[in-house]
Amino acid sequence: MNRRQAFTTALSAALLPSVFGENPPELTAEQVLVLVRRSYALQNHRMAGLLRDDNSNKKEPLELTLTGNVMRFRFKNQPPEIVHLDLTTEPATLWQVKAGGSSPVPMSNAADSVRGMDFNYEDLSLRFTYWKNAKMMDANARLTAARIKCWLVRVTAPDTKGPYYNVDLWVEKESGGVAKMEAYNTVSKMVKRFQVTKVQKVDGATVLKEMRIESFNPVNGEPKGRTYLTLDTPQKQ
Numbered sequence: 001m002n003r004r005q006a007f008t009t010a011l012s013a014a015l016l017p018s019v020f021g022e023n024p025p026e027l028t029a030e031q032v033l034v035l036v037r038r039s040y041a042l043q044n045h046r047m048a049g050l051l052r053d054d055n056s057n058k059k060e061p062l063e064l065t066l067t068g069n070v071m072r073f074r075f076k077n078q079p080p081e082i083v084h085l086d087l088t089t090e091p092a093t094l095w096q097v098k099a100g101g102s103s104p105v106p107m108s109n110a111a112d113s114v115r116g117m118d119f120n121y122e123d124l125s126l127r128f129t130y131w132k133n134a135k136m137m138d139a140n141a142r143l144t145a146a147r148i149k150c151w152l153v154r155v156t157a158p159d160t161k162g163p164y165y166n167v168d169l170w171v172e173k174e175s176g177g178v179a180k181m182e183a184y185n186t187v188s189k190m191v192k193r194f195q196v197t198k199v200q201k202v203d204g205a206t207v208l209k210e211m212r213i214e215s216f217n218p219v220n221g222e223p224k225g226r227t228y229l230t231l232d233t234p235q236k237q
Helices: 008-013 029-040 121-125
Strands: 044-053 059-067 070-075 081-086 093-098 101-104 133-142 149-156 166-172 178-184 190-202 205-216 223-231
Touching (some): 029 133, 029 149
Antiparallel strands (some): 044 059, 059 070, 070 081, 081 093, 093 101, 133 149, 149 166, 166 178, 178 190, 190 205, 205 223
16 A cells, blocks of 8 residues: 555544543444444534645645535535535545536545545545444553553454455544544554644643554554644634
8 A cells, every 4th residue: 555545534533522521331343433433423514724744744735624424525626526524425425526517436546645645545435434343352442652541442354455454443432523543454564653742722622633543564663644634713604
């Protein structure tokens, strides 16, 4: 897999207000995934943001809107492009809008880069949150740096056609948002990681400020690329 890859689950989920507070319920792995998926439809925000490639310092301004059951990314550099995620279908349907019209993104393009950055269409489609093979790895996990209480859920792909086979998700218990993701290939070598690195408080809710997206060479484990996403304060729609 090339360095064209990853980030949306953490992006949308990190915008969630607190849903459970200090006393989260005991959930199965499948119930945690349902919580993550349902959370997207609760959003009603518009945000300006910036993607920055750490190696080339390439910058890609964007606008992210979350309204009802649609998540829309509008990329402002040339050539213009809009990618939107329809959450009314299962799994969610990813559409690409360019000059000449719109069309669904085929799964054969799942590993393709979005705007030359370290995330791909598989990441934007959120397809792995719909995989049926889910396992609770740790019901009382904590992220080391922030000591955030999480469920750690592993999902396994139904086939080997996509860029990921196993995906580990650290789902924050207080909000139901994904704070960290690690993706592995069919021989258990990590190829992708993203993690929320900065948050901000808006109307009592914890929202994403910065996220780090990294891709790795599965042969030797060395980093291949790093992209940062930063978002301004969200505005209500």
